[in-house]
Amino acid sequence: MSLKFNWFLPTNGGDGRQVVGGGHGVDAGPAGRPVTVPYLGQIARSAEQLGFESALVPTGAWCEDAWVTTAMLSQVSDSLGFLVALRPGLMSPTLAAQMATSFQNLSRGRLLLNVVTGGESAEQRAFGDFLDKEGRYARCDEFLTVVRRLWDGETVDFAGEHVRVEGARLHQVPHKRPEIQFGGSSPAAGLVAARHADVYLTWGEPPAAVGEKVRWIRELAAQEGRELSFGLRVHVINRDTSAEAWAEADRLLSGIDDAAIAEVRAGLARSESVGQQRMLDLSGGTRDDLEIHPGLWAGIGLVRGGAGTALVGSHEEVANLIEEYHAVGIDQLVLSAYPHLEGAYWFGEGVLPVLEQRGLWKRPVAA
Template sequence: MSIEFIGIAATQPVSETGGGPAAPSVSSQSEAHAAQGAVIQPAYLRELALAHERSGFDRVLVAHSSASPDGFTVADQVLSHTTRLGVLLAHRPGFVSPTLAARKFATLDAFHPGRVALHVITGGDDADQARDGDLSDKPTRYRRTDEFLDVVRRTWTATEPFDYEGDFYQVRGGRSAVLPARPIPVYFGGASDDAVRAGAKHADVYAFWGEPLAGIADRIRQVRAAAAVHGRTPNFSVSLRPVPAATETEAWRRAEDILRLTKERAGALRKAFNLDHSTQEGSRRLLDVAARGDVHDKRLWTAVAKATGAAGNSTALVGSYEQVAESLLDYTRLGVGTLLIRGFSPLEDARDYGALVDLVRAETEARGFTGNRVPPVAPAQAGSRDLLGAVGA
C-alpha cells in the first residue's frame, strides 16, 4: 500500500489569506464574499481538481458545513472532470436516512468505480448543526452516527431485504438495487472520547488534525486500543498545511506573510462562515499546543491555529521542500498512511505540492511502506524512534 495524499476541493477560492498573498484586505462579511466571487465557480473547481490530479494526489476532500453547496453534486463534478482522482465526500449523519445515504454513495461509486470514499463528520459545532434543524447534543450525535454507519454498511452489502432496530433508526425490509463492487472506504474524524468510541468501531481511516508527533502517537495508541475491541485495525490520516519554498528562509518569509494576512481577515472570515470551533475537542487540542509555542518538533507551526481559534485544519509545516517532506515522513513512521495537505493559496499550492508528493512517495515506497504497519527500518532520528515505541509500531 502506497502513501495516500488527499487535497481539497472548493467551488470558489477560499482561504484564511484571501486566496493568495497579493489579495486585498477583507474588513467585513460582505467584502469577504465579494473577494471570493460567486459561491459556485465551475471553472475554478475544475482547474483545482485537475491541478491535484496532475500533482499526483489520490483524492480531494469535499468538505461540509450547514451553508456549503451540495457535496454530492460537487463530488460528481470533480470526478467527471478528472480520470484518476478520487473524492473524500464529507457527510453528516442525521439529515439523510442511512439507507438513502448509502444508495447515494453507491450510485456515485457506480458511475466512478473505486474513486469514492465517505468522510463521516458527526458535527462538533452545536450552532452549525442547529442551522439545519439538529438540536441534539454531541454524545447523542455520536450514538446516532454509530447506528447510521451500521445501517449504511448493511445497505452496501445486503443481498436480501434486512431489518434494523435501533434507538435512532428503524428499517423494515431495507435493500438497495445498487451495491458497491468493492467496499467504499469510511474515514472518520473526531477527537472526543465519544468520537473515538464510534469511530474506532467503523473507521477504515481515522483522521487527526496536525498535532505534534507525540500527540499523534498518543492518539494512534488510543484509537488502536478502542478498535481492537471490535477486531479492527484502522489506518490513520493527519491533516496539515505545508508552507514549502526553495529555502527555509524563504519559507519562513512566506509564513510571516500568511500570518499577517490571516490576522487581517480572521474576524471577517469567522462572520462569513459563521462557525464556532470553541467546543470541539480537536480545536482545543490544537490551541493547547499553540499556547506552548509557535513551533514544535522540527517545523510544525501553530501560529495560524492560534490566530483563527484553531478553526479546522490550521497547523502548518514550514521549510524547504526537502525539510517539509522529511517532516511529513516523520508522521508516516508513526503509522500514518494518509496525508491530507492543503495550502493557504489553494490552487497555486495544489500545483506546487507535486514536488512534495513525489519526494514523500519515493521515500515511502523505497522503504516498503505498508500503510497501517510501520516497516522495520531505522527512523530518521531518535525522537521518532521513541515515538514508534510509544504506539507499538
C-alpha cells in the same frame, strides 16, 4: 507501506493568497477566488496529474453542498477520488447508502466518505438536528451500522434508539465499498471510529501527540477485532529553501488582522469539538511561538476553524517531517495550501519526488 496523499477543494470560497478564516460555527472570511466549476475543476485536474489520490470536500452551511459539487467535478476529472463529507442524521441511512452507491458506481469507484458527526450544536439545529453531542455519536453508530449492512447486500430490519428501518435493501450495491474516513478526539468519537472507520483522521498536532492518538484508536479497534489506517489533515508551505518557506508563512501571518484573531477565537472557543479545542490550545491566540514543533506552524489556526497547522520548510524538511508522522503510524495525508492551485504544484513537484526517491511514495495508477 507507501504513503498516500490527498488534496483539498475549497468549496467554501476559501481560496486566495491569504489565509481564509471560518468554519466550525464561525463565518468564513473574505477570499480572493470564487467557487466555480471551472476553477475547482482546475484544482482537481492538477491534483490528479500531480499524484494526489483524492480531494477532501468540506460540509456546512458555509460552503457549497459536497455531493452536488463533486458530482459535477467527477465529469471534468478522470481519476481523482472525492472524499465527500457526510453528516449522519440529515438523511436516512438507506438514502445515504443509495446515494453513495450511485456515486461510486457511476464515477468508477471514486467516492470516499468523510463522516462528520457534527461538533457544533447551533449549526446542527439550523439543519433541523436537535440531538446533543453524545446523542449524535450514538446515532452515527447506528447509522453506519445500517449503511454498511446495506452495502453488503443485506435486507435490513433495525430498531435503535435513533435509527429505525424495516425491509431496507439496495437493488444496486457498490461495486467497491466506499472507504469511510472518520475523525474526532472525544471518547465517543473513538468508539465509533473503532467500529466503523477504515481510516481515522486527525489534525496536525506534533508527532508525539499524533502517535498517542494512533495508539488510542488502535487499541479500541483491536477490541472490535478490526484494524484501521491513519491519516493526517494539515496545511503545507514548502519552497525551494527553508528561508523562502518561512518568509511565506510570515507573509500569510502579516495578512491576518488582530481584530479577526480575537473575533474568530471567541467563536471557536464555543465549539463542542474536543479536536477544535486542541487546535486552539496549539496557537494560543497570539502571534508568538507559533512553531510548536520543528517545522510545524500553528498560524493558520489563528483565524481558521478545523485544521489549524501547517508543515513549513524546504521540500526536504517537509519530507523529513512527514517521515516523523509516518513513524508514529500515519499512512496518508490530506493537504491544502494558500492558494490551493499553486500549493498543489509546490508540493507535488517539490516534496513528492523527494519521498519517491526515499521509497515512501509511489505515483498511483489511474483507475
